Amino acid sequence: MEIKIMKNRKQLSQIGSHIIMILVVFIVLFPMIYAFVVSTQTKSEYFKFPPSMKIGTGAIENYTEAWYKGNLGRLLFNSTFISLFVALGKIVLSILAGFTFVYYKFKGKTFFFVVILITQMLPLPVRIVPTYMLMSQFGWINTYWALTIPFFASATGTLLFKQLYTMIPSSFADASKIDGANSLQFLWHIVIPLSKTNIAALFLIEFTFIWNQYLWPLIVGNSIEVRVIQIGLKQLIDTDAAVNWNVLMAGTVLGMIPPLIILMLFQSSLIKGLSLGQDK
Amino acid sequence: MQTTFKSSKWLPYLLLSPSVIIVFIFFIIPSGESLFYSFFRLNITGTRKIFVGFTNFVRLFSDPEYIDSLIRSVLFTVIVVCLGLAISLGIATVANNKSKFFNIYRTLLIWPYALSPAITGMIWSLMLNPKIGVISNLLYNIFGISFNYMTNSTHAMVFIIVAAIWKMLGYNIIFFLSGLQMVPKELIEAAIIDGASPWKRFIKITIPLISPTTFFLIIMNTLYAFFQQFGLLHVVTEGGPGRATDLLVYKLYRDGFISMNTGYASAQSIILLLIVTGITFFQFRTAKKRVFYGN
Numbered sequence: 001m002e003i004k005i006m007k008n009r010k011q012l013s014q015i016g017s018h019i020i021m022i023l024v025v026f027i028v029l030f031p032m033i034y035a036f037v038v039s040t041q042t043k044s045e046y047f048k049f050p051p052s053m054k055i056g057t058g059a060i061e062n063y064t065e066a067w068y069k070g071n072l073g074r075l076l077f078n079s080t081f082i083s084l085f086v087a088l089g090k091i092v093l094s095i096l097a098g099f100t101f102v103y104y105k106f107k108g109k110t111f112f113f114v115v116i117l118i119t120q121m122l123p124l125p126v127r128i129v130p131t132y133m134l135m136s137q138f139g140w141i142n143t144y145w146a147l148t149i150p151f152f153a154s155a156t157g158t159l160l161f162k163q164l165y166t167m168i169p170s171s172f173a174d175a176s177k178i179d180g181a182n183s184l185q186f187l188w189h190i191v192i193p194l195s196k197t198n199i200a201a202l203f204l205i206e207f208t209f210i211w212n213q214y215l216w217p218l219i220v221g222n223s224i225e226v227r228v229i230q231i232g233l234k235q236l237i238d239t240d241a242a243v244n245w246n247v248l249m250a251g252t253v254l255g256m257i258p259p260l261i262i263l264m265l266f267q268s269s270l271i272k273g274l275s276l277g278q279d280k
Numbered sequence: 281m282q283t284t285f286k287s288s289k290w291l292p293y294l295l296l297s298p299s300v301i302i303v304f305i306f307f308i309i310p311s312g313e314s315l316f317y318s319f320f321r322l323n324i325t326g327t328r329k330i331f332v333g334f335t336n337f338v339r340l341f342s343d344p345e346y347i348d349s350l351i352r353s354v355l356f357t358v359i360v361v362c363l364g365l366a367i368s369l370g371i372a373t374v375a376n377n378k379s380k381f382f383n384i385y386r387t388l389l390i391w392p393y394a395l396s397p398a399i400t401g402m403i404w405s406l407m408l409n410p411k412i413g414v415i416s417n418l419l420y421n422i423f424g425i426s427f428n429y430m431t432n433s434t435h436a437m438v439f440i441i442v443a444a445i446w447k448m449l450g451y452n453i454i455f456f457l458s459g460l461q462m463v464p465k466e467l468i469e470a471a472i473i474d475g476a477s478p479w480k481r482f483i484k485i486t487i488p489l490i491s492p493t494t495f496f497l498i499i500m501n502t503l504y505a506f507f508q509q510f511g512l513l514h515v516v517t518e519g520g521p522g523r524a525t526d527l528l529v530y531k532l533y534r535d536g537f538i539s540m541n542t543g544y545a546s547a548q549s550i551i552l553l554l555i556v557t558g559i560t561f562f563q564f565r566t567a568k569k570r571v572f573y574g575n
Contacts, residue, residue, distance in 0.1 A: 018381065020374045025388050028449055031403045032391065034414060038406060050421075051414040093302070096295045104292040105284050112296055115303055121560055122307045123507045125529050126553045129536050129546050130313035131306060136325070150306040153299045166282055173283035183285035212396030214511030215529070219537060230398045234515055237402070245406050252402050259394040267387060 032256070039063070039249035046246055058246060066236070066250040071224065075232035079211055080258060082147050082228065087206040090154040091199055098161025099187050103173065120155045124216060135220050142223040151210060157202050164198050165191065200269035208259045229255040311553065317546035336547035345523065346531065346548070353528045356441060357505040364445040365497055368452035373482070375453070376460040386457065389450040397447065397511035404443040405429075405516050429517065433524030436517050440525050443512055448504060452497055459493030460486070499563050506555065528552060 034053075038046050041056030066072055100106075101113055124131070131150065140146040168191070176186040217228045233251050237243055263270075318336050322329040340346050375385055392400070407415045410428040419425045429439040463486055471481045487494075510529045513519060519526035519534065526534075528548070536545030 017374050021381070021385050024371050024375070025385055028389055028446070029391060031400075031407060031446065032395075034407060035403045047412055050417055051412060053414075093299045097299045100292045100295040102282050103285050104287060106289075106292040112300055115308070116299055119303055119307045121556050122311050122553070123503070123556065125507060125532055126549050126556065127307065127310035127314050128532070128549065129317065129542055130310035132537075133313075133325070134306075134310060150302070153302040153307070158299065168282070170283040173285070177283070177285070183287050183291070186285070208394055212398070212511070214396065214398050214514065215533065218514070230396055230511060233402060234398065237515070245409070245412070248402060249406065252399050256395055256399055259396075260391065263390065263394040264387075267390065270390075 035249045035252055038246055039253050041246050062246045062250040066247045070232055070236045070251050072254055075229040078226055079229040083207045083210040085148050086151045086210045087203050089152040090157050090206050091202055093152055094154045094157025095161050097158040098165055101162050102165040116158050117155050119153055132219055141220050142226055144226055146220040160198050197269045200266040204262055204266040204270050207262050211259045314546045314549040317543055318550045321543045336543050340547050349526050349528055349531045357502055359441055360444050360505040361501045364448050368449055369456050372453050372456035372460055389453050392447050392450045397508055398515045400443050400447045401512040401515035408439055431521055433521055436521055436524045440512055455493050455497055459490035463489045502559055
C-alpha cells in the first residue's frame with residue numbers, strides 16, 4: 001500500500017516536472033519561434049492587435065526582399081567563409097600546440113604554455129585600439145585577413161587537446177615507437193583520428209563564436225566585400241525610417257540558421273568536449 | 281606521464297610557432313601598446329604622440345560618465361550572473377530526472393547558445409517593441425505597464441538584462457544538469473532517511489556538491505556579462521536612452537572609434553585588463569581553497 005502511494009507520488013512528480021520542462025523549453029525557444037512567425041507575416045498581419053501567432057502569407061516576399069535589399073547572399077557567404085576558415089585554423093594550430101606540449105621535451109615548455117593561455121586574459125576590448133592600428137599598418141582594413149588571422153590562436157583549443165592527449169594511454173606512443181614511427185607519423189595516423197570528438201566540439205564552439213562576432217567586424221570589416229551578416233542586419237534596420245520587422249526577421253532567421261545547423265550536427269560532441277574543458 | 285618522442289631540437293618550436301607568433305603579434309604586443317598609449321595623447325594613426333603621464337587615468341576617474349558606466353556595468357554583471365544562475369539552477373533541478381525525454385529537452389534548451397548577441401537584440405526588440413511587441417502587449421494588458429525601452433532608462437536596462445540572461449540560459453542549464461547528475465543518489469537517500477526537508481537537502485548537499493560547476497559558470501557568466509554585450513547594445517539601444525545602457529565596452533568604442541580619443545580609450549582598455557586580471561586571480565584562488573571537487 002505504502003509502496004504504491006510512493007510509486008504514484010513519484011509518477012505524479014515526474015509528470016509535473018515534464019509539464020514544467022515543456023513550459024520552460026517553450027519559454028526559452030519562444031523568441032526564435034516568434035521571429036520565424038513574424039518573418040512570414042505581411043505588414044498588416046504583424047501590425048494586428050493583439051499580435052497574432054499565426055504563420056502569415058508574406059513569407060516569400062519577405063525573404064526575397066531581405067535577400068536582395070540586404071544583399072544577404074554576399075553577407076552569408078562572407079560569414080560562412082570567415083567562420084569556417086578561422087575554425088579550421090584554430091583546430092590545426094591547437095592540435096599542433098596540444099600535441100607538442102604533451103609529446104616532446106624541450107626548453108621553455110612552461111613559458112610557451114603560459115603565453116598561449118594568457119590569450120584568455122586578453123579579450124578584444126583590452127587591446128582593441130593597438131590591434132586596429134596594426135591592421136591599418138598592415139593594410140588589412142576591409143580585407144578577409146583582418147577578420148581571420150588574428151583569431152587563429154586558441155587557448156581553449158590548446159587546453160582541450162592537451163588534456164585529451166595526456167589521457168591517451170602511453171602504450172599507444174610506445175607501440176608506435178617500436179613500429180619505428182616518428183612523432184609526426186604518430187600524430188597523423190594515431191592521435192588525430194583519436195581527436196574526432198574534440199575537433200567537432202571545438203569546431204562548433206569556434207564557428208559559433210566567429211559567426212556571432214560583432215565589434216571587430218564593425219571596426220575593420222565595413223566594406224560590402226567583407227561585411228558579415230551581423231553587421232549587415234543592423235544596416236537593414238538603419239536603412240529605412242521605420243523598421244520593416246517582417247523583412248528584418250526574415251534576415252534574422254537566415255542569419256541564425258547556419259550556426260544552428262552546426263549546433264545540431266555537433267551537439268553531442270559539444271557536451272562531451274565542454275565537460276572536458278570544464279575541469280581544467 | 282606521457283611517453284615523449286625524440287626529435288630534432290627545433291621541431292617542437294616549429295610546431296608551436298604558428299600559435300606563439302599569433303599570440304605575440306595580435307595579443308601580447310597590442311596589450312602592451314594599450315598600456316603604453318594610455319600615457320599619451322595621440323591620434324588613431326599613431327603619427328602624433330604627446331606624453332601626458334597619468335592624465336588619461338586622472339581624467340577617467342574624474343569623468344562622471346565613466347564612473348557611471350563602471351557602476352552600471354558592475355550592477356549589470358551582478359544581476360545577470362546572480363539572476364541568470366539562480367533561474368538556470370532552478371530549471372535544472374526540476375529537469376533533473378532520468379526520463380527518456382531528458383535528452384530532447386537538453387537538445388532544445390541549448391539552441392539560444394548558437395544565437396549572436398546582435399540577433400538576440402533584434403528579436404527582443406521586436407518582442408518588446410512599444411507598439412507591436414507581443415511581450416510589451418502582455419505587460420500592458422496584464423500589469424498595465426507601458427513598456428518603452430526607447431524612452432525609459434529603467435526599461436532599457438531591464439531589456440538588456442533580460443536579453444542577456446535569456447541568451448545564456450540554455451548554456452547554464454546544461455552545465456547545471458551535468459553537475460546535478462554527478463550528485464550521488466545514496467547521499468540524497470541517506471538524507472531523506474535522516475528526515476532532512478527537500479530545501480535542506482538542496483542547501484546542504486546539492487549546493488556544495490555542484491560548487492565546481494557553479495563556480496565555473498560564475499566565471500564564464502561574469503566574463504560574458506562584461507565583454508560580450510557590445511552587439512546587443514549596438515543593435516538595441518546604442519547606449520541610450522541618454523547614456524542609460526552605456527556599459528564599459530560601449531563607452532570604450534565611443535571614445536576610441538567615434539570620438540577618436542585614442543589615448544583615453546587605451547586607458548579604459550587598461551582598466552578592463554585590471555578587471556579581467558582580478559577575475560582570473562579570483563578564479564585561481566577560490567578554485568584552490570573553497571570549491572569542493574570530490575576526491
